[in-house]
Structures are given as structure tokens and as C-alpha cells.
Amino acid sequence: MQRRDFLLRISAGAAAGLAATSLGSCLSQPENPQNTPVDFTLDLSQFPQLNRTGGFLIKDNVLVARTIQGDYVAATVICSHEQQRKVVYDDDKNQFHCTAHDARFDSRGKGLNSNGKRNLTVYNTQLNGNDLRVYS
Structure with a gap:
């Protein structure tokens, strides 16, 4: 695997993890x-x-x-x-x-x-x- 492919896979995984964490925190907020x-x-x-x-x-x-x-x-x-x-x-x-x-x-x-x-x-x-x- 080339360095460029490795970096692309890592950043895609990090972005997906960050999005899931952010959305999860929005969904779990208590009722206003x-x-x-x-x-x-x-x-x-x-x-x-x-x-x-x-x-x-x-x-x-x-x-x-x-x-x-x-x-x-x-x-x-x-x-x-x-x-x-x-x-x-x-x-x-x-x-x-x-x-x-x-x-x-x-x-x-x-x-x-x-x-x-x-x-x-x-x-x-x-x-x-x-x-x-x-x-x-």
C-alpha cells in the first residue's frame, strides 16, 4: 500500500468516526x-x-x-x-x-x-x- 492510499483511508475513517460521534451527541441531548x-x-x-x-x-x-x-x-x-x-x-x-x-x-x-x-x-x-x- 502506498503512503497516499494509507493517508486517504485513515482520514476517511477518522471523518466517519467524528461524524458518528457528533450526530450521536445531538441525538442524546435531553428534551428542552x-x-x-x-x-x-x-x-x-x-x-x-x-x-x-x-x-x-x-x-x-x-x-x-x-x-x-x-x-x-x-x-x-x-x-x-x-x-x-x-x-x-x-x-x-x-x-x-x-x-x-x-x-x-x-x-x-x-x-x-x-x-x-x-x-x-x-x-x-x-x-x-x-x-x-x-x-x-
Whole structure:
């Protein structure tokens, strides 16, 4: 076997192995938590941070916040930019903010800059007395 044939066979085998490894990792990724239905209720007497404007908490990959207007909003903590769990609520600007790459979203999930252009998954909130329901 000549050197050229040997190198061609080795590179073809390496390329096939690399492709199989790459495809296998794509197929084995867990389901995106953003597609999971959300439905839970918070007793606000148990979460004092939600009794003040700008306060927020994270439960089951959902960020629940009280806006500066006193409304409750909820969104995924998984940023649409690069799927990192880095979304927080910025009460000074009344918006969601991904601390990984500075993606910004308004309280309805609409992207406000180029890193937020894919928007953010938001959830419904319903206040009934002291119970706050968060649902998709």
C-alpha cells in the first residue's frame, strides 16, 4: 500500500468516526425544558421576596418576579441565545436579563437586543388572594 492510499483511508475513517460521534451527541441531548408544560402555585406568604417590587425567585427553571408596577411576571431561566440558565430579573430596567451574554428581554419576553432576538419563553400568572398560579 502506498503512503497516499494509507493517508486517504485513515482520514476517511477518522471523518466517519467524528461524524458518528457528533450526530450521536445531538441525538442524546435531553428534551428542552422550555417545551415542558408549566403549572404550579406559590403561596406568597411563603416567599417574601415576591412581596416587594423587583423581587424574584426561581422554581423549576421558571423565574417569577414582581415588576415595578406591582404585577407578577414569569419566564424561563433558560436564555434563548445559547440555552444557558442565566436569566435574572433586572428591576431597575423592568426586564429579564441573561448574565451570560447580556441578552435582554422586556417583561413580555420580547428581545431587546441582538442576543435576545429569539425572544424568551414567558408564562401566564394569575393572582387569587395570596396564591399566585404560574402556568403555560
